[in-house]
Amino acid sequence: MIRNDFLLQGLDKSCCKGVEVGPWYSPVAPKREGWQSIVIDFKDGSSLINAALGHTDEAIRNLAHQVEDVDIVWKGEQLNILLSDHGVRELVVGLLLKPSIVQSLLNPLKRLGNIT
Secondary structure: OHHHHHHHHOOOOOOOOEEEOOOOOOOOHHHHHHOOOEEOOOOOHHHHHHHHHHOHHHHHHHHHHHHHOOOOOOOOOOHHHHHHOOOOOOOOOOOOHHHHHHOOOOOOOHHHHHOO
16 A cells, blocks of 8 residues: 555545645645645745756656645644644644655744643
């Protein structure tokens, strides 16, 4: 089973809403497949596409078309406050972070704030 299929197993894209932090060219629940995802990243979508297209790795350049529109450009605020400002009051399932994103956070637990 493919990783994304495993992670999304049992979820209904018609009613489940998700938050993806830093998916770049590899979102777990892509909007283009009908998922109701809020994408958070440190740059806007155009900048991320340009970064992928200019990457030294050809495989990443070839995946630039998979970059999602970014709903929220994150500047380091607490995620619970940032998401609340965008209408997300509660996350039931939780938050999936790629290891590279966790490594880049100065204090991951503080950044997540009150999200459960």
